[in-house]
Amino acid sequence: MKKVRTILFSLLSIIVVASISLSIVYKIRNVETKTMNEDARKNTTGTFIQLTDGITHYEASGIDTGKTVILVHGFSVPYYIWGGTYDSLVQQGFHVIRYDEFGRGFSDRPDAVYEPAFYRRQLFDLINALKLKAPVSLVGVSFGGAVVTDFAVHYPALTDKIILIDPVYHFRKAGAGEFIANYIMAIQHEQQANGQLEDLKYPEHFPDWVDRYKVQMQYKGFRHALISTIMHFPGDTIINNYEKLDHLHKSVLLIWGKEDQTVPYTFSDSLKQKLHVKFFPVDDTRHLPYLEKPSIVNTLIISFLK
Numbered sequence: 001m002k003k004v005r006t007i008l009f010s011l012l013s014i015i016v017v018a019s020i021s022l023s024i025v026y027k028i029r030n031v032e033t034k035t036m037n038e039d040a041r042k043n044t045t046g047t048f049i050q051l052t053d054g055i056t057h058y059e060a061s062g063i064d065t066g067k068t069v070i071l072v073h074g075f076s077v078p079y080y081i082w083g084g085t086y087d088s089l090v091q092q093g094f095h096v097i098r099y100d101e102f103g104r105g106f107s108d109r110p111d112a113v114y115e116p117a118f119y120r121r122q123l124f125d126l127i128n129a130l131k132l133k134a135p136v137s138l139v140g141v142s143f144g145g146a147v148v149t150d151f152a153v154h155y156p157a158l159t160d161k162i163i164l165i166d167p168v169y170h171f172r173k174a175g176a177g178e179f180i181a182n183y184i185m186a187i188q189h190e191q192q193a194n195g196q197l198e199d200l201k202y203p204e205h206f207p208d209w210v211d212r213y214k215v216q217m218q219y220k221g222f223r224h225a226l227i228s229t230i231m232h233f234p235g236d237t238i239i240n241n242y243e244k245l246d247h248l249h250k251s252v253l254l255i256w257g258k259e260d261q262t263v264p265y266t267f268s269d270s271l272k273q274k275l276h277v278k279f280f281p282v283d284d285t286r287h288l289p290y291l292e293k294p295s296i297v298n299t300l301i302i303s304f305l306k
Contacts, residue, residue, distance in 0.1 A: 002104070006095070008034070013095045029186055030186045030229075031189050032218065032220045032221075032223060034219050034220065036106065036107075040130075044057070045059065046079075046106070047059065047060065048059060048106075049126070051122060051126060053108070053121065053122060054107065054110050056107045058126065059079065065093070066133045067132060068097065068137065069076075069094045069138075070098070070099040070126075070139070071086060073098070073141060074140075074142030074143045074144050075168070076226055078101075078105025078214075078216060079100050080120070080172070081211060082141075083290075083294075085139075085290050085297075085298050085301065087234070088302065089301070089302065089305075101225075102118070103225020104225065105216055106216075109220060109221025109222060109224070109225060111221065114233065115232040116150045116192075116233055119286045120147075120150055120154055124155065124158075127251055130215045134158045135160035137160045140163070140165070144167075144168075146233065148243050149167070150237070151174045152245055153241050153245055154247070159250065160250075160303065161253070162253070163252075163305075164254050165255045165288075166257055168238060168263055169263060170235030171230050172230075172235075173232055192217075196209060196210060196240060197209060197210065199288050203260055206291070239274065245275055246276055251304075252278065253304045254268065254280070255282060255289060256280075257288070259284070259286050260283065261284075262286070262287040263287065265281070278304070282296065282297060
């Protein structure tokens with residue numbers, strides 16, 4: 001019995017020491033120490049609007065002539081990801097809006113379930129709050145492709161043309177619960193930020209890409225938004241929505257970087273089996289072809305929308 005007690009005490013001691021060590025590592029590595037609030041937004045550009053689930057950070061330019069285009073970013077990089085595409089569309093006479101999805105950029109980070117209805121409601125509320133003339137055209141990159149497709153399926157009357165750029169085809173299932181996933185993401189934040197360069201074939205052309213990404217990582221709720229999305233935006237819903245969109249007979253343009261390593265180019269074949277599209281592959285680019293080949297891709301986008 002004494003031997004058993006000794007073993008149990010040793011195991012308990014190991015667990016306690018390990019827990020303390022893990023806690024120390026987390027405290028040192030955790031960069032989510034700030035709260036997204038008015039002070040955090042003081043020196044930012046764009047505009048803020050109160051919607052059902054919180055404050056949304058957005059930017060709008062161009063005269064509202066009825067030709068409204070909304071740009072929806074991907075899984076974790078906020079609206080600055082639209083770079084020159086936003087400006088190009090404005091210069092061509094479109095009324096253009098880009099916004100930060102909840103949990104990203106300078107939008108609020110609600111302690112909510114980041115499911116399809118949550119993203120859908122944010123976009124619906126934004127259209128209503130800004131009193132936009134419907135239908136609007138939607139452009140989604142990566143995960144934004146899933147968001148705009150889901151929106152179009154549920155609000156076909158509000159949706160005109162759709163552009164999908166290297167859209168997510170499904171999410172890999174999270175291998176652990178949110179607590180563990182949050183811990184891993186916290187201690188690997190540098191890898192996550194540097195990993196954004198993998199979306200670009202020529203990252204040297206975007207020297208501030210990682211530093212811009214790191215700004216949003218300081219604010220509480222960023223990791224929760226990403227992890228909750230993976231856990232609650234089902235892959236089968238994404239795929240089924242592409243099929244449902246096909247039945248709506250909308251005009252859809254699909255653009256894909258041929259060397260994409262984030263959402264591999266081969267998924268374009270899978271998507272085209274579900275959805276009739278006008279397809280344009282882009283050579284010598286990865287996940288963000290409109291940034292690496294702007295003269296080609298932005299011209300294509302403008303032509304399609306006109």
